[in-house]
Amino acid sequence: MPEFELSDYLMLGDGIFDDDTYSSQSMASLEKGSAAATEFSGVGKNKPGVGVRVAFRMKSEMEVIDDGYKWRKYGKKSIKNCPNPRNYYKCSSGGCDVKKRIERDINDESYVITTYDGVHNHETPSMLYYNQMPLMAPNAWTLQPPSSSPPSSSST
DNA sequence: CGCGTTTGACCAGCGC
């Protein structure tokens, strides 16, 4: 298992993590060496139609973090703001439409920024991974905002 | 044979 440490945990959905805001907070946290960008206040009032957005910055050699879900890469894009290409993954599990964006930190190529867009409407296909991933935040996957609830209530 | 991965092209949104 590769080594990776959770350096920052960004809870998005309230307007933070914008281009400038993100850069400022990212650099700020890097300069101070502490995770100061943690915001949970936006979890319960995320904008309608946006769902929940979570960004993790972790130190890892590999850019893809296997969190137990099955991710299918569906695109790659090189953005001028980042010297490294950005990777787009989508949850290949049935009935799940969660997207994951992965890019290397612009200030530290040793760090990887994983941005989750959406919430899994199903349990981890490999839940036993949780037992091996004490570093992750399972609560982040468990919380499901009412605006992101899947319309699967007609299958009764 | 099936699934996943990779690259390119196309489309949409925003800024100038």
Add this chain to the structure above:
DNA sequence: GCGCTGGTCAAACGCG
């Protein structure tokens, strides 16, 4: 109105 950037989808290829 045009140009640019970001994002997504599709087709083909390789590997399991």
